[in-house]
Amino acid sequence: MNLHLNEVSWDLFYLDMARKASERSKDPSTKVGSVIIDSKKRFVSLGFNGFPRKMKDDGRLYDREAKYKRMIHAEENAILFAKGDLEGYTIYVYPFMPCAHCASLISQCEMARVVSFKNNIIRWAENMETARETFTECGIELVEYSNEELEKIL
Numbered sequence: 001m002n003l004h005l006n007e008v009s010w011d012l013f014y015l016d017m018a019r020k021a022s023e024r025s026k027d028p029s030t031k032v033g034s035v036i037i038d039s040k041k042r043f044v045s046l047g048f049n050g051f052p053r054k055m056k057d058d059g060r061l062y063d064r065e066a067k068y069k070r071m072i073h074a075e076e077n078a079i080l081f082a083k084g085d086l087e088g089y090t091i092y093v094y095p096f097m098p099c100a101h102c103a104s105l106i107s108q109c110e111m112a113r114v115v116s117f118k119n120n121i122i123r124w125a126e127n128m129e130t131a132r133e134t135f136t137e138c139g140i141e142l143v144e145y146s147n148e149e150l151e152k153i154l
Contacts, residue, residue, distance in 0.1 A: 010041055011092070011115050011143065017046065018074075018094035024048045026057040027071065029064075034074040035092045036082055039112070044089060047077025075102040079109060088112045096121065096128075097144060103131035107138040115143045 014035050022033030025048045036044040051057060051070050060066040072080075075091060075098050087110040091098075096119035098106060106114060114135060119128050135142045 008149075011145070012149065014090075014092040015094055015115060015117075015145070017043075018092045021046045021048045022074065022094050024050075025074070026050050026061060027067070028061055031095075032074040033094050034078040036078050036086060036111075037090050037092070039088050039090075044084075044086070045078045045082035047074045047079070047081060049074045049077070073099065073102050076105060079105060086111055090115060092116070096124075097142070098131055099124070100127045100130035100134065103134040107134055107140060111140060113141045113143065116145070117149070118144045118146060 014037060018033040018035045020033065021035060022031040025031040025033070027049050030049065032049045033046065034048075035046045038044050049071055051060075052072060055070065060070065075093060078091065079086065089109075089111050090113040091106055091111055093114065093116040095117060097116040098114060103114075119125075132142060134140075
C-alpha cells in the first residue's frame with residue numbers, strides 16, 4: 001500500500017466513523033457499518049446492517065436462515081440513504097470489506113474507492129475473493145488495511 005500519510009489519516013478517520021455506525025446494528029453476530037464520502041472528503045451517508053425500517057428486531061435475528069433472508073447490508077443502506085449520484089465517491093466499510101453482492105452494487109454506482117480491513121474469515125474467503133475480482137474488473141481501488149491499522153482506531 002503506497003498511500004500518503006494524510007490519506008491514511010482520512011481513511012482511519014472515516015473507518016472509525018464506520019465502526020461507530022456498526023454499533024447501531026441489531027445483528028447479534030455480525031455488526032457492520034459503512035460511510036460514504038465525496039471526492040472532497042465530505043460526509044455523504046452512512047449505513048449499518050439490519051432489518052428493513054418497519055420490521056421488528058425480534059427472534060429472527062438469532063435464526064441465521066431467517067435473518068439472512070431479510071438483512072439489509074450496511075453498504076446497501078448507505079447507498080439507499082445517499083439518494084444521489086455516487087460516481088467517484090469512496091465507501092468505508094467496517095469491520096471487513098464488502099461481500100460480492102455489495103461489490104456489485106458499489107460497482108454499479110461507479111464509486112472510485114473502497115476502504116476496509118483485511119478479512120481472515122475462512123467461510124467468507126471465496127465471497128470476498130469474488131468481491132476483489134469485481135472491484136478489479138470495474139476499476140475500483142480497493143484499500144485493505146492490516147489488523148495493526150485496525151488496532152489504531154479501536
